[in-house]
Amino acid sequence: MKFRTEIDIPGKEKIITPETIIFSAGSCFAGNIAAKLKRLKFNISSNPFGVLFNPLSLLNMTEVLTGKIKLSEDDLVFHNGLWNSFYHNSEFSGEDKASTQKLIDQTIQRESKQFSNSDIFIFTFGTSFVYFWKESGFPVSNCHKIPSHKFERRMLTLEENIEAIEKIIVNILSINSKAKLILTVSPVRHLKDGLHQNQLSKASLLLAVDHIIHKYENVDYFPAYEILLDDLRDYRFYDVDLTHPSNEAIEYIWEKFQTCYFTPAADEFAKEMNELATSLEHRILHPGSQNSKDFAISRLKLIGNLNQKYPNLNFEKEEEHFNKILNFSG
Known part of the structure; x- marks a missing residue:
C-alpha cells in the first residue's frame, strides 16, 4: 500500500558545478x-x-x-x-x-x-x-x-x-x-x-x-x-x-x-565540504585531550588536501578553528 504521493520530478539539466x-x-x-x-x-x-x-x-x-x-x-x-x-x-x-x-x-x-x-x-x-x-x-x-x-x-x-x-x-x-x-x-x-x-x-x-x-x-x-x-x-x-x-x-x-x-562533480564537492562542515560543528568536550588533538590534526590534513584540490577556495577560518584545538593549553 502507498501512504503518500511522492513527487516525481522530471529530469532536470545538471547546471550546478563546484565553480558555479x-x-x-x-x-x-x-x-x-x-x-x-x-x-x-x-x-x-x-x-x-x-x-x-x-x-x-x-x-x-x-x-x-x-x-x-x-x-x-x-x-x-x-x-x-x-x-x-x-x-x-x-x-x-x-x-x-x-x-x-x-x-x-x-x-x-x-x-x-x-x-x-x-x-x-x-x-x-x-x-x-x-x-x-x-x-x-x-x-x-x-x-x-x-x-x-x-x-x-x-x-x-x-x-x-x-x-x-x-x-x-x-x-x-x-x-x-x-x-x-x-x-x-x-x-x-x-x-x-x-x-x-x-x-x-x-x-x-x-x-x-x-x-x-x-x-x-x-x-x-x-x-x-x-x-x-x-x-x-x-x-x-x-x-x-x-x-x-x-x-x-x-x-x-x-x-x-x-x-x-x-553535476557529479558538484555531488563529490558537496560530500567533501559536508565532511568538513560536520567537523566544524562537532562539539569538543575535552579540548586538551590527545583525542581532541588527533582529531584536529586529521581535520587540518583534510583541509590541506582540499586546499590542493580546490585552490580558489579560502579555508582560513577552518584552519584557525582546528589550530586552536591543536594548540589548546588550558
Whole structure:
C-alpha cells in the first residue's frame, strides 16, 4: 500500500558545478536553500536586500543591482527615530541618514558585482500581496512598522505577476544571456492573509511561473511548494508555527534540489565540504585531550588536501578553528 504521493520530478539539466556562481533571492525559503549551499562553500549570494516576498519587490531589487534605478538619501523615509528604505528590510534601517545610505550604497556596490557575475539565479516567490505607499504608489518591500493607513494593500493580478517576473528575467539576460534561472514558489503559508486568500495568492504565482517557464528555455521550475504540500503533506513536517517547514522538511527538499541540479562533480564537492562542515560543528568536550588533538590534526590534513584540490577556495577560518584545538593549553 502507498501512504503518500511522492513527487516525481522530471529530469532536470545538471547546471550546478563546484565553480558555479549563484545568486538567490526571495522569501525566507530562499534563505533555507542558500544556507545549505553556503555551508558547503558554494559561491552564493543570498537576499542582499533582506527577505523579499513578492515579485514587484524582487523586480525592484534587480533594477537597482543592474543600475536601472539609482538610490539616494531622498528615497529614505523617517519613522520612529529611524531612516528606512522601502527597497530593503529593517536590517538596513538606521538612526543616521547618511550612515544608512552609506550601508545601502556599499551593499549595492558589492552585490551588483556578484549579480552580474552569477551563472545561476534562484528566485522564490512567497506572496502576490503587496503594500503600496499611498504617497507615491510605490510597492514597498517592508513597511518598517509605519502605520498601516499609509499603505494600500492588494493582491497582484496574474498579469501583474507575469509582467514582474518577466522583467526580472529580462534584466538578468541583459547582463548575461547565458544565465540559467530556477524559479520556486515558497511553501510557507501566509496565514495572516487567510487560508483562502493565501491559496489564491499562491495560485497566481504558480500560474505566472508556469507561463514564464514555457516561454523561456533557460528558466526552470523547482516544485518546492508541491513537495511540502503534496508529498510530505503532514504537520509533523512543519515548524512550531505550523507555517514554515521543519528542519526535516527542509533537508528533504534540499536533497531533491541537489538530485535535480548537481553535476557529479558538484555531488563529490558537496560530500567533501559536508565532511568538513560536520567537523566544524562537532562539539569538543575535552579540548586538551590527545583525542581532541588527533582529531584536529586529521581535520587540518583534510583541509590541506582540499586546499590542493580546490585552490580558489579560502579555508582560513577552518584552519584557525582546528589550530586552536591543536594548540589548546588550558
